[in-house]
Amino acid sequence: MRRIEQGVTRPEPIAVEIDGASVMAHPGETVAVAVLASASRRFRDDRSGAPRGMFCNMGTCSECTVWAALGTSPWRRVRGCLVLAEPTLRISTRDPESRP
Amino acid sequence: MTGETSKFDILIVGGGLVGCASAWHLARLGLKVLVAERGHLNSGASGQNAGSLHFQIERRFLEQGEKAAADGARIVTLNRLALEEWRGIEHMLGRPLDVAMHGGLMVAETEAQMALLAFKVARENELGLSTQVLDGAQLRERAPYLSPHLAGAAWLADEGHANPRILVDAFAEGAGEQGARIRTGTALTGLSMARDGTYSAVLSGPDGEMRVNTPRVLLASGHWVPRLAGMLGLNVPLYAAPLMMSVTDRTEPVLPYLIQHVGARLSMKQTEDGNLLIGGGWPSRLARRADGTPDLDRPAAVEMKNLRANLAVAARVMPGLAQRSLLRTWTGTTCISADQLPIVGEIPAAPGLFVAAGGSLFTLGPVLARLLARTIAEGSAPEELSMFLPRRFAHLDAFAVLP
Numbered sequence: 001m002r003r004i005e006q007g008v009t010r011p012e013p014i015a016v017e018i019d020g021a022s023v024m025a026h027p028g029e030t031v032a033v034a035v036l037a038s039a040s041r042r043f044r045d046d047r048s049g050a051p052r053g054m055f056c057n058m059g060t061c062s063e064c065t066v067w068a069a070l071g072t073s074p075w076r077r078v079r080g081c082l083v084l085a086e087p088t089l090r091i092s093t094r095d096p097e098s099r100p
Numbered sequence: 101m102t103g104e105t106s107k108f109d110i111l112i113v114g115g116g117l118v119g120c121a122s123a124w125h126l127a128r129l130g131l132k133v134l135v136a137e138r139g140h141l142n143s144g145a146s147g148q149n150a151g152s153l154h155f156q157i158e159r160r161f162l163e164q165g166e167k168a169a170a171d172g173a174r175i176v177t178l179n180r181l182a183l184e185e186w187r188g189i190e191h192m193l194g195r196p197l198d199v200a201m202h203g204g205l206m207v208a209e210t211e212a213q214m215a216l217l218a219f220k221v222a223r224e225n226e227l228g229l230s231t232q233v234l235d236g237a238q239l240r241e242r243a244p245y246l247s248p249h250l251a252g253a254a255w256l257a258d259e260g261h262a263n264p265r266i267l268v269d270a271f272a273e274g275a276g277e278q279g280a281r282i283r284t285g286t287a288l289t290g291l292s293m294a295r296d297g298t299y300s301a302v303l304s305g306p307d308g309e310m311r312v313n314t315p316r317v318l319l320a321s322g323h324w325v326p327r328l329a330g331m332l333g334l335n336v337p338l339y340a341a342p343l344m345m346s347v348t349d350r351t352e353p354v355l356p357y358l359i360q361h362v363g364a365r366l367s368m369k370q371t372e373d374g375n376l377l378i379g380g381g382w383p384s385r386l387a388r389r390a391d392g393t394p395d396l397d398r399p400a401a402v403e404m405k406n407l408r409a410n411l412a413v414a415a416r417v418m419p420g421l422a423q424r425s426l427l428r429t430w431t432g433t434t435c436i437s438a439d440q441l442p443i444v445g446e447i448p449a450a451p452g453l454f455v456a457a458g459g460s461l462f463t464l465g466p467v468l469a470r471l472l473a474r475t476i477a478e479g480s481a482p483e484e485l486s487m488f489l490p491r492r493f494a495h496l497d498a499f500a501v502l503p
Contacts, residue, residue, distance in 0.1 A: 062427070065349075074423065076425060077349055077425035078425070
């Protein structure tokens with residue numbers, strides 16, 4: 001999924017971390033946008049381990065749930081479509097505490 | 101509803117736990133039962149509560165002083181029956197209902213709260229409920245995930261929780277198999293008593309209006325009972341209690357017990373799926389009509405201040421909770437009676453009219469429905485129901501005018 005480039009001006013990009021990789025996002029974009037722009041459309045996994053993608057983009061379906069942490073603050077589960085990308089934001093689509 | 105001309109022995113208004121469980125018992129006893137539910141089954145407090153099975157004396161009885169606590173203690177005799185009812189309910193209904201009865205802890209944070217627990221436990225033991233006081237060390241041994249600051253707890257081995265979203269369905273399906281008719285989307289829009297003492301009810305459903313003449317009516321519609329009894333000019337002192345419940349994301353099994361608090365409003369437990377359910381009697385905000393009066397037909401709204409306070413108590417008792425994420429908070433409206441005890445049985449001023457509503461009716465609903473069905477089928481109330489009968493409020497109907 002790609003950003004519209006023509007006829008759109010955006011603030012200077014910032015770097016956020018998604019599953020350990022640095023990804024550029026523009027201030028004002030949500031975490032969900034950053035994940036979609038990262039070439040992976042994978043958000044949470046269901047109980048069987050199958051991947052789920054964002055569905056409603058308005059805070060209702062919870063399918064875009066990811067873990068997020070600002071800098072060194074503790075990880076929180078958030079709905080990616082409701083949280084804005086910020087400098088030092090780290091995002092994990094897997095439970096960071098149980099990662100091997 | 102055209103063509104439904106058969107006579108019914110009883111009309112039950114309300115397709116929640118009490119209505120459907122009563123229908124199940126009465127149908128098994130051979131009565132012809134019609135259940136009318138305005139919305140869909142289990143859409144009121146029966147499905148909105150968090151499913152606690154609590155048999156210790158509740159905090160709401162303890163926060164109004166010792167006299168109220170002593171009165172409230174009388175409910176323990178019913179709690180003991182409810183405990184037995186829940187032990188057998190999955191077998192009785194022939195299906196799993198997520199009933200978990202691994203024990204419950206009512207925690208205390210201060211020495212004053214420990215003294216209140218000791219008072220409560222002594223009263224419970226007198227009444228045959230085997231609660232016991234645990235000191236701080238014993239509590240930590242039993243529940244190491246709770247805060248080390250807790251002073252102790254009252255332990256009851258039989259408490260727990262069940263799934264409020266499947267219980268009513270089980271009763272309704274069983275009632276249907278026994279011949280009960282269940283009509284959803286069907287509201288009681290008129291109720292009067294004829295000169296011969298029978299009742300004439302107007303039901304408005306998807307197919308229009310239907311008039312039902314029946315010798316008996318059971319109002320099992322929770323906080324709407326006063327409004328429906330009001331159609332006959334009768335007064336049932338039940339008052340709406342809008343509450344909130346919250347659920348966190350799933351985590352590994354950590355909490356096998358029901359947690360309550362003797363000094364703060366809290367109930368907390370973990371579902372089979374691993375989610376933590378948090379409630380305990382924190383009020384939500386009733387919707388209001390334009391003139392400022394409560395609107396009981398619209399859902400109550402989450403009260404953020406109370407939600408924060410509820411979660412703060414929960415996290416103080418179980419610190420690990422602070423790492424969890426809140427998935428959802430919802431509201432539900434139950435009701436309390438003038439003396440906090442459920443109102444269950446026949447209205448003295450209106451023979452043949454029965455009511456069953458009040459607080460704690462998830463825990464108490466199944467056993468109250470059984471006792472009420474016996475009352476209706478046998479024509480007199482069993483001794484176990486005596487303290488819950490509407491006759492204690494008969495003075496409120498001293499000026500009622502009925503045929």
